[in-house]
Amino acid sequence: MSERGDVAEPLVHGDDFEDPVIEAAEASHDEDDRLKPEYLTAVLDAVEDGDSEKARELVSPLHPADIADLLELAPSDRRADIAAALGDLVGAEVLSELNDYVRDDLIGALAPEQVAEFASELDTDDAVAIIEDLEEADQQAVLEAMEPEDRAAIESALAYPEESAGRLMQRDLVAVPEHMTVGQVIDYLRDSGDLTRDFWEIFVVDEGHRPIGTCQLSWILTCPRGVPMSDLMKREQTLIPVDMDQEEVALRFQKYALISAAVVDGSGRLVGMITVDDIVHIISQEAGEDILRLSGAGEGDINEPVLDSYRARVRWLLTNLLTALVASTIIGIFEGTIQQMVALATLMPIVAGVGGNAGSQTMAVTVRALATNQITGSNARRTILREIRVAVLNGVTVAIVLGIGVSLVFQNMALGGVIAAAMVTNIITAGLAGASVPLAFDRMNLDPAVASSIFVTMITDSMGFFAFLGLATAAGLTS
Missing domain, CATH: 1.10.357.20 (SLC41 divalent cation transporters, integral membrane domain)
Structure with a gap:
């Protein structure tokens, strides 16, 4: 604090501040946010020389999506060696960011127990994306290696058609009854240790677990504790049928400017939610597919066999x-x-x-x-x-x-x-x-x-x- 006691001194001054993450990004990425060829070469050389420590030092500052880019840019016959050298830096988040073909190659070199461990760390939708393309025998081996609760969630998702809301949704969400007050909801959120990590709204359900409204977190944080959720919630909502095609789901998100939406089964019960980060990926994927289909180029993936x-x-x-x-x-x-x-x-x-x-x-x-x-x-x-x-x-x-x-x-x-x-x-x-x-x-x-x-x-x-x-x-x- 300053001598006056009312103004905090800055912890650092502009020219003296150095962010190692920013410096690493500048060293590894060009002006278009792509990995530099010389950076990729340095990582490949370190792996080839058997210097795993240097390879990990070069890669550790990267975001999981950038590590996925690194593996995709590497020659196909070098990817397994890179992954082995990087060890736990190639974790569940990296696998979820990888191109499908590249991910299949890497997963093929892992034991079912390792794949099961990675899948257990991810949201249901990301875990399904990793497991759904495996051969039936490999898929079964991975599922058997998972905890019963995680296995049940994955098997339930795999029962839905491909590219449907059921495959896309995640089952971890926050749902509360309408009779709870804002204060009770806040206490519940604070006391519960097994809540999903990322959510932007809370779903309000009736006795049959059917969604009857939604409430954004900002509303809850700015309302008095005694306000009932039934008075605070927004009753108009966009519900996604569990068997709806993912392209139609994306169109609804775009049309109604949604951040997240409840997914319901045939009886109207809440079974999951879809968030906008998944929809961004779907929009890009569907747009690319249409362009490639117009030219008859198939999937058009440069990693495709x-x-x-x-x-x-x-x-x-x-x-x-x-x-x-x-x-x-x-x-x-x-x-x-x-x-x-x-x-x-x-x-x-x-x-x-x-x-x-x-x-x-x-x-x-x-x-x-x-x-x-x-x-x-x-x-x-x-x-x-x-x-x-x-x-x-x-x-x-x-x-x-x-x-x-x-x-x-x-x-x-x-x-x-x-x-x-x-x-x-x-x-x-x-x-x-x-x-x-x-x-x-x-x-x-x-x-x-x-x-x-x-x-x-x-x-x-x-x-x-x-x-x-x-x-x-x-x-x-x-x-």
Whole structure:
């Protein structure tokens, strides 16, 4: 304290303060918060030299997510050695942050008892993420090595469908009856030694353990102790059915700006909660999946085994080969016209290429709208009509520019008019196909992101060639 006794002296002064965690971050990360190559090399060299102490000294200041990044960036044949050298630094939190394929490799080298110990340290949702992808025999061995209470929670979660709220939720939560007062709730929170570590709201339940309201911690901390929870709680709440798909759960969190939400079973009983930190991961995962599915690239994970990537991609390439034959057949029909005017062969890819890009734009917008529930049965037709209007404007604009350019370059007004008309036709077709193909897949309960691009490309290529060469034939263009 100062001599006046009313102002505390600062413990440290600016230039004298050194934070070892900040210094370590500056030494290991670049300006984009990525691990520096030289830092990764230093860790790898220490492990290779058998200097585990130095490796641990380099890695110990890192956050578990950064240690997970370190393992993912390391060569696959070096990861087990790094994990062994780092010892307990590669703990449960690190495993929960790892890429699925990398985690499976590391877990495969651990004894079931070690995996069970790691899983017991995590929330139920993170523990399930570690165990659910194991082979059935390995999964059973891990479960048998767990404490009965933890095993029961994991087995209950695994009974729910993959990517459902039941798999995503955590069972550790705080629920109190409505007759308790604020003071009683505070005393309960202080006295209970087995509460979940992280929570932002308390669920209020009735005698049947059905949620009837929620109460944020800030409300409890700022209210008099004698206020009943029934007067303080908010009765309006968003309840998540236990079998709801995780993508739909994420949409509800986004729509209603939720931090956490109660998960209920078929009878309405509270069985778990989902928190926003899990939803951030789901949103990123689902968005990435949709982008990769549009391209037919499978999971698109750089850690995915080569054969798995091959199997995921080759089937769509073969399908694309078949659809490309349709466009090739159309070109063959007009072979005589192309021979008479070689310029047609030069200009054909322009019509098909621009049409394909227009179709991809519309398709991307439609798939995203479907994924975010912006398109329903009530506005699907209006959405298609809107995309057609956009396509008409785009088609006319591109057609005018291209028609004038072709007329000037080839000194042929008729050719310019033909390619302009073909461009308008193909871009309008692209707009119609880009909107209707994903909607058709969705109507058939198929994922619109999976194969829409192949069929939209087939339609735009075929129509582009057919419109251009057909109009050229009808106009009697010759060299």
